[in-house]
Amino acid sequence: MITLEKIRQRAEADARTYGYYLNPDVDFLQSLLEGLKKNEERYGYPSCPCRLASGIFEFDRDIICPCDYRDLDVAEYGACYCGLYVRKDVFKGKTPLQPIPERRPLEKQLRAYAASSKTEIHKAEQSAAAPPKDEAKQPEMVKKLWYCKQCGYVVFREDPPYVCPICKAKREMFAEIKIQLSLVG
Amino acid sequence: MITLEKIRQRAEADARTYGYYLNPDVDFLQSLLEGLKKNEERYGYPSCPCRLASGIFEFDRDIICPCDYRDLDVAEYGACYCGLYVRKDVFKGKTPLQPIPERRPLEKQLRAYAASSKTEIHKAEQSAAAPPKDEAKQPEMVKKLWYCKQCGYVVFREDPPYVCPICKAKREMFAEIKIQLSLVG
């Protein structure tokens, strides 16, 4: 079972690793953690408490907490989009928290909403017609092996991360690993 | 040569990266570091100073410091099983250190002990009969490429980690990367 304590422990461990802090406003922090718990219970993964998830894992992947945009936002604005993770100067009240623009690409937002509404229609049709045979088929994204040309870090994703978590190289430093196979006759 | 200083430097670097602290009890810390040094000298790897190693790398892998269980234990109890790595609140004396249950699966414990005793018998037989030809054959574990479905982190291991070191997703978020090869005739 998912407890609020486990949700908090995960967020704290994540903050410790990246040298971030959780939001110093105790009530606000509590509401964010409760949002994460609700999403984990509803979808099976803790998607961002301040964004609308589609409920389809592959389309929500980039907004599962910590979202793909967090590290860029904390570096640039001192906090992630939600305000869950903040930089030390913001935590200490030395830098005021400013509004953070949504960095999630519009096409990912649209893709998620489009898929989400189709799933809703699909589910509605199924429940009206016959008992559902299996789960609505989850879309499969084409994943690739990417590596950071600077430090060699390897990920298996649809697209490379915005920042290398190991050496902080920018996204442009990632390239695809291709497997070559030659049969010589 | 392995010096106590190198052992300490490695532990400190590891603590810094994850935002942990080394045990504040100077004498206790010293004894743990000496235990790590002894194991590194004896086995060639710094296995956990508070667990019995088999001396067979593949069977001890999960208890090489930092062990596979550390991050879960620090998150839940504020310290790893040994007490080498502690959370800031424990370091500052704000949270008392509590006993930490052994999280290592029983089957891994048994596997290591069984293999260890067989090796001992094997070694004894060899030294009684003839001069040993080569090292007791090390067991080969079947390793797989796993990836974290949330952030894409890739590992090559027998089984996935309990927590993704990059995004802190739980073990269930890991899936196997399979290589498909199609020859069409």
Place this chain on the structure above:
Amino acid sequence: MITLEKIRQRAEADARTYGYYLNPDVDFLQSLLEGLKKNEERYGYPSCPCRLASGIFEFDRDIICPCDYRDLDVAEYGACYCGLYVRKDVFKGKTPLQPIPERRPLEKQLRAYAASSKTEIHKAEQSAAAPPKDEAKQPEMVKKLWYCKQCGYVVFREDPPYVCPICKAKREMFAEIKIQLSLVG
């Protein structure tokens, strides 16, 4: 466009993740960040401000900031070769900064210089003879998939890192991942 602010943000994010600090000498730090910016503009990557880069990515890869040698140097001497990243005790002035010997292998230094001068000659010949058709061909290094035998961390590099960024295992813990393919007739 590359701003000094972006260069600073990247360095700060990197320091936070590894629990390092940026050099406390504000003017010295500023000059290092400006050096990184200059290199990023000149070469397309932020190579070490205190080492001579060849301008050829594959030959400079190990000295792109954070360089391959940083973590060993911070652990052993309290600072990286440049003094950009320092340990907390150095940041707080508790430990004096000492001179740090160059850890970059001589063969990598020589390889870069040799290639660099050849490129210069090549460029000079080209510009004297005819308009250059394409960029001087970049050398291709043979990269391999390596994994840390201790934690399973995977990298795609010419050679393994000196320290595993995930578990801090030493370089000797890295081994190559080989793909076996069997066709049975």
